[in-house]
Amino acid sequence: MSLTRMTAAELGELIASGETSAVEVAQAHLDRIAAVDGQVKAFLHVDPDTTLEQARGVDARRAAGEELGPLAGVPIAHKDVFTTKDMPTTAASKILEGWLPPYDATVTARLRAAGMVILGKTNMDEFAMGSSTENSAFGPSRNPWDLTRVPGGSSGGSSAAVAAYEAPLATGTDTGGSIRQPAAVTGLIGMKPTYGGSSRYGLIAFASSLDTPGPLARTVLDAALLQEAFSGHDPMDSTSIDEPVPSIVAAARNGDVAGLRVGVVREFDGEGYQPGVLARFREAVELLESLGAKVIEVSCPNFTYALPAYYLIAPSECSSNLARFDAMRYGLRVGDDGTRSAEEVMALTRAEGFGAEVKRRMMLGTYALSSGYYDAYYGKAQQVRTLIARDFDAAFEQVDVLVSPTTPTSAFELGERADDPVAMYLADLCTIPSNLAGNAAISVPCGLADEDGLPVGLQIMAPVLADDRVYRVGAAVESALADRWGGPLLAKAPEL
Amino acid sequence: MSVETLMPYDEALARYEPVLGIETHIELGTSSKMFCGCATAFGAEPNTQVCPVCLGLPGSLPVVNRAAIESTIKIGLALNCSIAEWCRFARKNYFYPDMPKNYQISQYDEPLCVEGHLDVEIEGDDGPEVHRIAIERVHMEEDTGKSLHVGGSTGRIHGADHSLVDYNRAGIPLVEIVTKPIEATGAKAPLVARAYATELRELMRALGVSDVRMEEGSMRCDVNVSLMPRGSSQWGTRTETKNVNSLRSVERSVLHEIERQAGILAGGGRIIQETRHFHEDTGSTTSGRSKEEAQDYRYFPEPDLVPVAPAGDWIEELRAGLPERPAARRARVKADWGLTDKELQDVVNAGALDLIEQTIAAGADPAAARKWWMNELSRRATALAVELAALPITAEQVARVQAMVTAGDLNDKLARQVFEGVLAGEGTPDEVAAARGLKIVSDDGALAGIIDQVIADNADAADKVRAGKVAAAGALVGAVMKATRGQADAGRARELILERLSG
Numbered sequence: 001m002s003l004t005r006m007t008a009a010e011l012g013e014l015i016a017s018g019e020t021s022a023v024e025v026a027q028a029h030l031d032r033i034a035a036v037d038g039q040v041k042a043f044l045h046v047d048p049d050t051t052l053e054q055a056r057g058v059d060a061r062r063a064a065g066e067e068l069g070p071l072a073g074v075p076i077a078h079k080d081v082f083t084t085k086d087m088p089t090t091a092a093s094k095i096l097e098g099w100l101p102p103y104d105a106t107v108t109a110r111l112r113a114a115g116m117v118i119l120g121k122t123n124m125d126e127f128a129m130g131s132s133t134e135n136s137a138f139g140p141s142r143n144p145w146d147l148t149r150v151p152g153g154s155s156g157g158s159s160a161a162v163a164a165y166e167a168p169l170a171t172g173t174d175t176g177g178s179i180r181q182p183a184a185v186t187g188l189i190g191m192k193p194t195y196g197g198s199s200r201y202g203l204i205a206f207a208s209s210l211d212t213p214g215p216l217a218r219t220v221l222d223a224a225l226l227q228e229a230f231s232g233h234d235p236m237d238s239t240s241i242d243e244p245v246p247s248i249v250a251a252a253r254n255g256d257v258a259g260l261r262v263g264v265v266r267e268f269d270g271e272g273y274q275p276g277v278l279a280r281f282r283e284a285v286e287l288l289e290s291l292g293a294k295v296i297e298v299s300c301p302n303f304t305y306a307l308p309a310y311y312l313i314a315p316s317e318c319s320s321n322l323a324r325f326d327a328m329r330y331g332l333r334v335g336d337d338g339t340r341s342a343e344e345v346m347a348l349t350r351a352e353g354f355g356a357e358v359k360r361r362m363m364l365g366t367y368a369l370s371s372g373y374y375d376a377y378y379g380k381a382q383q384v385r386t387l388i389a390r391d392f393d394a395a396f397e398q399v400d401v402l403v404s405p406t407t408p409t410s411a412f413e414l415g416e417r418a419d420d421p422v423a424m425y426l427a428d429l430c431t432i433p434s435n436l437a438g439n440a441a442i443s444v445p446c447g448l449a450d451e452d453g454l455p456v457g458l459q460i461m462a463p464v465l466a467d468d469r470v471y472r473v474g475a476a477v478e479s480a481l482a483d484r485w486g487g488p489l490l491a492k493a494p495e496l
Numbered sequence: 497m498s499v500e501t502l503m504p505y506d507e508a509l510a511r512y513e514p515v516l517g518i519e520t521h522i523e524l525g526t527s528s529k530m531f532c533g534c535a536t537a538f539g540a541e542p543n544t545q546v547c548p549v550c551l552g553l554p555g556s557l558p559v560v561n562r563a564a565i566e567s568t569i570k571i572g573l574a575l576n577c578s579i580a581e582w583c584r585f586a587r588k589n590y591f592y593p594d595m596p597k598n599y600q601i602s603q604y605d606e607p608l609c610v611e612g613h614l615d616v617e618i619e620g621d622d623g624p625e626v627h628r629i630a631i632e633r634v635h636m637e638e639d640t641g642k643s644l645h646v647g648g649s650t651g652r653i654h655g656a657d658h659s660l661v662d663y664n665r666a667g668i669p670l671v672e673i674v675t676k677p678i679e680a681t682g683a684k685a686p687l688v689a690r691a692y693a694t695e696l697r698e699l700m701r702a703l704g705v706s707d708v709r710m711e712e713g714s715m716r717c718d719v720n721v722s723l724m725p726r727g728s729s730q731w732g733t734r735t736e737t738k739n740v741n742s743l744r745s746v747e748r749s750v751l752h753e754i755e756r757q758a759g760i761l762a763g764g765g766r767i768i769q770e771t772r773h774f775h776e777d778t779g780s781t782t783s784g785r786s787k788e789e790a791q792d793y794r795y796f797p798e799p800d801l802v803p804v805a806p807a808g809d810w811i812e813e814l815r816a817g818l819p820e821r822p823a824a825r826r827a828r829v830k831a832d833w834g835l836t837d838k839e840l841q842d843v844v845n846a847g848a849l850d851l852i853e854q855t856i857a858a859g860a861d862p863a864a865a866r867k868w869w870m871n872e873l874s875r876r877a878t879a880l881a882v883e884l885a886a887l888p889i890t891a892e893q894v895a896r897v898q899a900m901v902t903a904g905d906l907n908d909k910l911a912r913q914v915f916e917g918v919l920a921g922e923g924t925p926d927e928v929a930a931a932r933g934l935k936i937v938s939d940d941g942a943l944a945g946i947i948d949q950v951i952a953d954n955a956d957a958a959d960k961v962r963a964g965k966v967a968a969a970g971a972l973v974g975a976v977m978k979a980t981r982g983q984a985d986a987g988r989a990r991e992l993i994l995e996r997l998s999g
Contacts, residue, residue: 018502082555083554324554369795
């Protein structure tokens, strides 16, 4: 089998056993990128020299007898929202074009420590705001299943890269669904860990109380291996959790749902849901039942308000987080001709450097935080957030996990929703509650929609810090469906 | 600057009652910044004490410095505040080039310390009077960078060719102490303001939480003043004079604002709510930016930080460890040392209180300890242009010199030479005395020959003594001292001279 078709776990073993080298594996993926990324446009930055240098470094460490982890030498596509001191970091924004950070994000540093080889930086919606990568300042990525469709977003470059076999693994960040939704529409595994389970240090902030780094992969085990490699407490991030967590890798190796109580969220159904998506979802629920799970319907009434609450909280935080992009210290500077004041240069730079969606959200957030409106908007949204967390708490008293479709529809056409922000926002309808509550949630493939033959995702949600539980259920579903399909769903994707 | 008619102070006070409010920023003396590990030393090369966090680089995150929380709690306890069981940081959003993130991490509606007071004493018309200044809140925040405007004549941004920003100060922990409105001080308002700032500074020094150097900006006062017509209970519009950087300026800025605002009000004008700048040279204030259109800082809880919830036993531990309050200490010292108010004030102003106390603790008597520090050593510190405490001599060494004086080994003149040697780095007092041969000569045999010679050389004086004019012996003693370069025991020399001439 070609190196690019292997899973990360397999590649790690091959490299560990000496059957192949990190350099060979990196080269194979660089060749694949060279061959297909012109169509897929997953990457914003690829620098083969830097990548091969990292790979040689890993081979040298191994030759020197250093003990390396299970992913040593395995290549990875890294979302361009994490700082990397050897590669430019732009968050797909013109305002940061060409910026070379002086420091590595904690996630980046941990990938390096695990001996992983960074292939390049992947495209995304500007500052992670969007569900299609169409908000990237550098053009959209394509869905490898159908190049006229979006790969989801904001981590759409990452999903496209992994689905197109340009990388076995990718990092993503999930603020309202930005890992799970792109994973769902490209037939991948996408995991949003518990908030605070993985460090945000060096992750260019969109909405601080929601942003969560997580893995995208072709198998549940690969996702767990990657999450384990970069997770854990980080003293540089005050919101990172300093508690022991159950082994997610062991859970991913031992899929099992016997006796598990599974709750189907009643509110995620009906109008706006594509029939083909609902059909695959119901089959997945029946599958869980057939594997020994007990399924009941659960109501989470406040989930209905999750989307509007999210679109007050996230823009409020982003309006403050993105204030630092002012041309003073780094990034784009416009209009500094010696006649203009610092304030004028700031205004001109921000006018030119930010895209329309980013500006829309900063304006929304600025308004929501304004004196006289704060209580009615930001304050109220925070109350809703508390109610949603209580809905989860109540649900998890009755069931072990909740399930829903990951997205209401399969991948939409490029341009289809570009001029309709609300239609775009609806792509995250089912994923947002877990961001607001901070709990763990994963998307695993559950088939192809009848209407368009495109992937559908099953979302599995578990309580805060019960990341192992979603991996255990995800692995059981993956294994049962692979038996039914005779292999992974992604094998059904057309050749590029 | 517009021409303003000031109203004479007495008239202003006759017609209006001033209301004050003082916000004081204290730079904490922690070794690292509020939210990162960068150093905080004053005066380092620009932009050398910075990192991704205090520069606000994309992706960086703050982590709270526990030492800063501890200092803030100490301040709150010393100001008789309640300490919040749970509080949060907030973001204060506004754009300014010297602010790396374009928001300041501060505290808004959940300060760490609330509802305290500080008693200050001023000289009233009928003796000392105590004013209780109510404290609204004490909260933490981070300092901003510092802009330097190059070119132009004023050093201000207008007219400058370009501006440079030094981010060394960005992220230095600040504590802001806010008073409640200070009312009913009448004509004493400027004195009360000054006394408050003075007492606060003493308190910070006693707590050891800041070096509170107003000239370096580690303590800065924003002074709010408004006037209300006598007989009215409706407060007037206030102005806020920013960054007043000496105790004297605090007093003068209040006085000036009273005269200025009274002049405007009496002329039928209206006070504009604004920030103002104080000018040391003229003693006046000028308009800064107007706050008429109140800036909307869009405060919201800082999502990058977890709440601060200081444990009750930690707070009690800090409370138990608080030092003696400056006012109590002054009262004790005044009584123990037998000082007048003026003498005590001089000691405090000279920064000699700690040094004298330590010298006494090392064995010296209070009068002698005070004498050395306030006279000889103060003179030398002034000559070297350093603070008294910065002189290269310890309280123990001063006490040792005094012990040598008490034992009769040195007189004051020789003691001064010993101080000179110690300050010059020649060693301990004993080493200096030995090396320089400084010791009183009281040995009769050694003095006898010198006295004979002095009597021979000063026959007139000797005759007068013989004739019963004992006072004339002074000249002979002086001659003995001169001949011995001050090392003779003057008392013993006098006895021997009188003995010799009476025979």
